[in-house]
Amino acid sequence: MILNQSVIVDIKDIIDKAKDKAIRLVDHQRTIMYWHIGKRIFEEEQEGKDRADYGNYLTKFIAEQLEPEYGSGFSKRQVELIRQFYRTFPIANTVYSQLSWSQYKLLIRLDNQDKRDFYVAETIKNNWTVRQLERQIHSNLWERLLMSNERESVLAIARNEKHMSDAKEIIKDPIYLEFLGLHREASYYEKDMEQAIITHLHDFLLELGNGFAFIARQKRLHIEGDEFFIDLVFYNRLLRCFVIVEIKTTKLTHQDIGQLQMYVNYYDRYEKKDFENPTIGILLCAEKNNAVVKISLPENNKTIIASEYKLYLPTEQQLIAEMKKEIEKHDYEMELPTS
Structure with missing residues (x-):
């Protein structure tokens, strides 16, 4: 007798889904338990609010009483997290079943x-x-x-x-690509970065933003006997448009912008359907001059975006510096006289 293997595949899928659901349910019940414990600790703290350092004494006392019986899940540090959990999410209906306790521990920080x-x-x-x-x-x-x-x-x-109506609402600048494993001091070619992106496609889509789906790599275009190759093509279901990504491992030039504009025009004229929105082009570059980008594009441009990539995550100091630069730039633009 020849057995149909699809039945085994289906049963395994049912088992895996049931296990996943059970794990999620158990984790959510644990999270709800921690919320109620945090609420009780908070109420007790209010009773002794006139006593100095009562909160620290209380969490230490609770940990000493519970940890020997219930394990490290009730260490002093864990009890302090539980207390902070309730203080951060004091409304019961903000404890979502879709979020795990590990995710809440990140959020309360x-x-x-x-x-x-x-x-x-x-x-x-x-x-x-x-x-x-x-x-x-x-x-x-x-x-x-x-x-x-x-x-x-x-x-x-x-x-x-x-609903998103502008690509700039989801496409970030800069884009961080530390997951590619490329070193900033090493020399590499655009094809190396492209291959690294394909290898880590899931992470790259996550970094690009919501709603992206991969379409093609090195998409060939034939234009009156000439051949061109687009590095990467995506589709964004939220913006309802094609998204073309060109990679430049050097400083961005106005010629790069012109090349990407040609690709965008091609997709708008030959690939885009009537119900779809205009194609968006992203120039992913190692360095750019914002003034050159601005002058090279029409004033009402909404379809070409130049975004620098970084191969490492920023430090807190670097982020603060970038935020200050943006604030100063915004204040300067607000002070410019209007004609």
């Missing part, structure tokens, strides 16, 4: 409520793992999006309260 709301919404919407959430926080996704967008707009998009 954030010092800004809007930032925390953003990462909660993005994690749920994109089904981020703990590792993905940790990387997005460490790569300062919130701050990078704020550099080119209003706070309210970033939050509204994350919560699905607003």
Whole structure:
């Protein structure tokens, strides 16, 4: 008798899904338990609020009583996290089943409520793992999006309260590619970076932003006997358009911008359907002169974006410096006389 192997595949899929669901349910119940424990600790703290250092005494006392019986999950450090968890999320219906306790531990360390709301919404919407959430926080996704967008707009998009209409609302500048494993001091060619991106495509799509899907690599174009090759082609289902990515491992030139504009024009004229939006082009470059980019493009340009890539995550000091530069630039532009 010849057995159909598909039945085994289907049964294994059912088992794996059931196991995953059970793990999620157990983790959520643990998170709810921690929330209630945190609430009880908070109530006890209020009773002794007039006593100096009562909070520290209380968490130490609870850990000493619980850890011998329930294990390291109730160490003093863990009890302090549980207390902070309730203080950060005091409303019961903000404890989402889609978020794990490990993800909440990352979120309670954030010092800004809007930032925390953003990462909660993005994690749920994109089904981020703990590792993905940790990387997005460490790569300062919130701050990078704020550099080119209003706070309210970033939050509204994350919560699905607003539909994206502009590529700059999701495409970041700079883009961090530390996961490629390329070293900034080493020489490499554009094809090496392209291959590294393909190898780490999932991480690259995550860094690009929401809604991206891979279409082609080294897409060949025939134009009146001449051949051209586009590095990478994606489609964004939220913006409903093709997205062309050209890689430049050197400083960006106006010729690079012209080349990408030609590719964008080609896709708009020969690939785009009537119901789709204009094609977007991204120049992923090692260095750029913003003034050259601005002058090389039409004033109402919304389809060509130049974004620098970084092969390492920024330090906190570097991020603060970048934020200050953006603020000073914005203040300067606001002071310029209008004609």
